[in-house]
Amino acid sequence: MIRFTLRRLLSGAILLVVVTSASFFLAHLAIGDPTAGLLGDSATPAQRAALRQQLGLNRPLLEQFWDWLSHAVRGDFGTSWRNFQPVSDQISLRVPVTLSIVVAATLLAAVVGLIVGIATGLRPSGILARVLKLASVVLFALPGFWVSLMLVMAFAIKLQWFPAVGYVPLTHSASGWLRSITLPSIALALGAIVMIAEQLRNGFLEVNNQDFVRTLRARGLSARRVTLHVLRNASPAALTVLAIMFVGLLGGAIVVEIIFNLPGIGSLTQSASQIGDIPVLLGLTVVTVVFVVVVNFLLDLVLGWVNPKVREK
């Protein structure tokens, strides 16, 4: 178990280094000279040269990379090139907002996906199963921001059940927080819900045909108990999808946050990318990849618990 954990942590660390290094070079090569974006069109060449000097952009790229990496491993991501605030401060202010909607969406997807998946798995040719099949086809493909716009139009503007925009911190008001993240979370979760339900349904069909299910029934176990066995065997695929969806939700959150005007990392990513604020962008990349690594690690732990065979591979 310890070796399993260590190996997973190591591979997560490697992934983190590889992705952030790649992002570093990609950002520098793609953006080239960020001073144009930072200073605007009216800046004189002298002003831009001075800023380049100040930001250390005249040094060799590898030197800059080493400088960034050696600070980053100590948790220091430098300061924003726009307002010279520490990157970590800006990000840590916004992470709770993004995590609120992404975690809420993931929970929503897990719970509703589980319920719908079990219901349709038990009655694979029932009405709910057919509705799920149609819904999964469409909802999987439709982007979260499109769903967001529809939800805003329907529930915020027409029905006025929820606020259209804005974020209320949890520390400020719990009910206000819940109301402000409801629509964004649903918008993010819909696609994930149908994916998870669909995976579970397929898993149920597959596992139900396996011999041990018949043997469990032959032992006299109730339908409810047999269902628990089937569920545990059918869940790995759905859990894997849940983890993949989490990565997708982090990306999808960017546009959704902008639609709902939530001060999360989405709007920060957008504004940083528009002016070429590379330290902020790299900090954001690190944070998201860390989330991805942590979620994948948790997934592996859960999978190992669900199916003991995995642990020994």
Next chain:
Amino acid sequence: MNEAASPAKTAPVSAKQALWSRYLRRPIGIAALAVFLLVVIAGLFAPLFAPHDPNFVDFALTQAPPNSDHLMGGDSAGRDILSRLLFGARTTLYGAAVACLTGVVLGVPAGVAAGYFGGLTDRVFSWISDGVQSVPGMIVLLIVAAGTGADFTVLMVTVGAFMAPGYYRISRSKALAVRKEPYIDAARVAGLTHIKILHTHVLRAVHAPVIIQSALTAGIAMGMQTGLQFLGIGTASDPNWGQMMNDGFRTMLTHPLILLWPSAALGITIAALAFMGSTLADLVSVRTEPAPRRRRRAQQPSDETTSSTGELVHPAELSALRIENLHVTYGTPHGDKQVVRGVCLDVAPGEVLGIVGESGSGKSQTVFSALDLLPMDGRATADGIWLGGQSVGELPRAKRHALLGTQIGYVPQEPMSNLDPCYTVGHQLVEPLRAVHKLSKAKARERAREMLLRVGITDPDRVLASHPHQISGGMAQRVLIAGAVAGNPSLLVADEPTTALDVTVQAEVLELLRELQQEYQMALVIVTHNFGVVADICDRVAVMKDGRVIETGTVEQIFAHPGDPYTAELIKASQDDTASRAELDAAWTKAGRTVHT
């Protein structure tokens, strides 16, 4: 994927034609294809259809409601929405095509190579694919957008790169499946090069899944593309749906229609692609959807219910199991298929009945019906089913299932697949004892341990703590026998209990079954294809063929004077199997027994 399995030259063409003609028989498929073609035509011929210049600004048209000249009204800048929508379709389709192409070019060759060659190639490509999947694509896209001045084609190539793992996975699994086919080895032996095999066999297997994946990918790429445009990234001079949605979003409180038009266009296009993909996937995939469930045990007399086969030798009230005129039917896409046609048999307490026949003769289906454990798409009708002298055929489902594990024990055929891989052996033995027999946790555990010792497992505590994959097949079968007998049943049903085991273990397991049967005075019904097993353990035999009982009698009778040529053939086949018979006999003699054939 039948086309992959048939190397005949003409096969792929006709298979492809068949696929399209089958596709065109699906209403959803036709509708989706029609909508998608409409969008394609609208995009291609936008200059012809568009009533106005999409970029012409007419201030009078600013946020105007629809009218006869401007069917969808004007946007916030005073431009004709319909014209912009038509021209926007071009951008959308172009972007999706670029993304799909990139995904195919990056993903398919890598996936085919990884699946076909395996080894290091597979590991390296799979690692890269997993890595790409865990990168938050939107952030990278924004970085790329910032750097390239938001060049639309470069952006869509990047989107395609993030879609490549999807193509990679599907081509890898298809190539892997093809690689395992025997005809690939044959082709290798015949001297075909890897390149030639990849070209003729692997690509043929991969192309249909790639088309399906492309329908999905195109939809997702359209979503990401409009999302980027919505953020103001991408070519602003060309009309595009994302920018139109952004325009509508900013005025949605006052002029919701401006948002609605492009949203509807995007939603309908993506939905059409998704339905095209899922219809194709339905047609190609081998997974069969379960047939609609019919009324269970409907008592409709079918034309064949009249002729029953087999004989009943015990009075119903004194039988342990009695099956009267059983029919089992499976609903298949091509209509109903009858697998058991009028079977009668019975067994008395303490008696051992063998049901013998080759695979497909309906013997397993017969016992599953008696236990009410048929798969969902199977249904059984019988004049009567009796258990322990009681008629149970007409009991409600729950009452019948209450007999399982208490009056009836079941020993399955394949030991490894009949234990739940997720739970320990201990849990699987203890759970029924607690849930069905209401024993306390400690008592149930003690009973499970006792039973394991009884079936010849010398280290019960280790086995109880093990997961199924950690024990051998022979041991797993002992565990299953322990589980079947733990509830003190009066009837034990064993479905080919020795077929999946090593020859030496077979003899031990048969001996164990016989001992347990005598110790607990159970009736034992043993399903087998092997007359050797019958000779070893049974009192009476029912021989089945094509869903009918063709002969019944005592073991001595049947072996001395087989009444049916088929029976004689089966007996001969069992005896011809000299190698394994000799081993079985040797094992038997070692166990201090003689075989009484």
